[in-house]
Amino acid sequence: MTKVPYLMPVPDKEAMGETPPPPVAESSGVAERQAEEVLVVDVSGFEGPLDLLLTLSRTQKVDLMQVSVLQLADQYLAFVEQARALRIELAADYLVMAAWLAFLKSRLLLPPDPETEGPSAEDMAAHLAFQLERLQAMRESAARLMARDRLGHQRFPRGAPETVTRTRNVAWQSSLIDLMRAYARLRTKDEFRPYAFDRKNVFTMEQALDRVRGMIGYSGDWTALVAFLPDGWDNDPERVRSATAATFAATLELAKQGRIELRQTETFAPITIRRRTE
């Protein structure tokens, strides 16, 4: 197996382009195995095929403008071969690049075919050189950027910034109309309450039943119905009406139960009741 210098460890440092690849160790069994192991690491250390090409181009020790693309293609293809021999899995884009470089190489070696459409091999080579140069330029720019006087490294902001105290004065606003609306809302809210009969002037049948049941025991004789009306329910017409109706209904109920008898001598005559005697 032939050793190629660019298969040796490639420094993955920020100081790109400054450290040349270290010299190759003389091959021994151990060194070879180490080199093979190193290669695995190195391939993953490259940031893609362009990065690998850039690294390879440095071995030409020429300005990137003068780099021999043909030679570079050879170097790259040799690298890929080497990787294959070492059964290293190369990512697809490395293989795409290899195919493209093989194609470029053949175009560069053959006399130009006037029939061929598209860019000439020289243009393609020039573009590759341009891409390498541009990548190199960006690397250098990145390094220069990181070497600037950076905030928090060389330059510092105020360590004890004074906070701006924001006093927020709240002016509470309310207008007369708000006030009126609120009051109106309160005062009309009763109308929307769940319906409930106003029982203020209502004497219920239950109340009347209790009353008549209680009183009937004492009156063995015919007694006028109105005598059973509760106190305080005989003045206000509304109350009289309610109490009379309830008491009458109560007597009907008691009559039905067979506990009392009702009597009315003629239409609209007073109704009288008495306890029913067994």
Added chain:
Amino acid sequence: MTTTETLNAGATAPLSLSEQERMVEAVLFASADPLSLRDIASRLPEGSDVAEALESLRARYESRGVQLTRVGDRWAFRTAADLAFLMKESTVEQRGLSRAATETLAIIAYHQPVTRTEIEEIRGVAVSRGTLDHLIELDWVRVGRRRQTPGRPVTFVVTENFLDHFGLESARDLPGLAELRAAGLLESRPPGDAGIPLQPDLDDDLIDEPSTEDLFEDE
């Protein structure tokens, strides 16, 4: 007071005072906390006269917008006292009263003097302490006389400031319910019975003591 940690004497060339001043300036600027002479000296090159640099720096900032001030035995840059107002940003925010507060205020205005229990009965919900406090804080409501009923509850009345804010000459000027209705504020049909007073007036049940005498007592 002299300084300089004597870590290792005289290795560096003596610095000019102005250079030392720049250094002290930068160190103090970047520090999160006030620094003592010793703190500063430990950062500066040996042989620096921090006390002198500080004095000179203090003089330089004498009439500037920030000043080198001494905090105990430490030093820090601080905004000049006369410019403190720049550090305050005051905004006036118009904010409406909460519904609870508006309703409570309306009840007090229409029914004053009114006890808390009465307010709660009219609103149908408990009145939070905060709501009344807020109205009192705004100086729209104040505590009136105690009601001469069991428990002698305090009453609430509206203030002069309230009348001012709402553009009323007196609480009597508050529009009555008929006017509210005429203004379309009572949109529902008029309640059938006599349950709603036109002028502030409370249900019999609410007030044991007829309240008419002390209505608007404060005018």
Added chain:
Amino acid sequence: MTTTETLNAGATAPLSLSEQERMVEAVLFASADPLSLRDIASRLPEGSDVAEALESLRARYESRGVQLTRVGDRWAFRTAADLAFLMKESTVEQRGLSRAATETLAIIAYHQPVTRTEIEEIRGVAVSRGTLDHLIELDWVRVGRRRQTPGRPVTFVVTENFLDHFGLESARDLPGLAELRAAGLLESRPPGDAGIPLQPDLDDDLIDEPSTEDLFEDE
């Protein structure tokens, strides 16, 4: 560049320039983050000429230990870079950026606004989501306008925080920018070249649209 919010002219007595300068000084000293003319003007009394005060202040601090630096459209006091050696204690230990991140950052800074595909074309490798996320998280990079090409890809640009961090007044001050541009290295292809994309997935439309015109369009 003119200043002063013309909210309401001449309500207050005009302030002397030196007084305005003091105020701008106080406001900027108090803030750790760069402030725009507008920010400063909003804190100063009306009718202040912030731009002039800034100029005068910048001159005043020219050779001091702290300096008034411009960051895009904003201004901030920063310690002088030559005094970095005093600040070791304040230095924030920052995790080193990956090589992919620094390269991507440089490409965005020098080629902005730049699409992800263009970044990938320059680096010859896919940009991982994490790399861009990291730069965006650092607030050095943000998403810019969409490119008006098929697919309307988003572009990336550097932020004011980037300028602040690297001590640049504007993206025009990037080191070596003029040389790179003169060498044609900020274009997507060498002049007059028909080039072959290295990335197989590159959209022709993206490359055909030269990005040079809108370099630094946002300034």
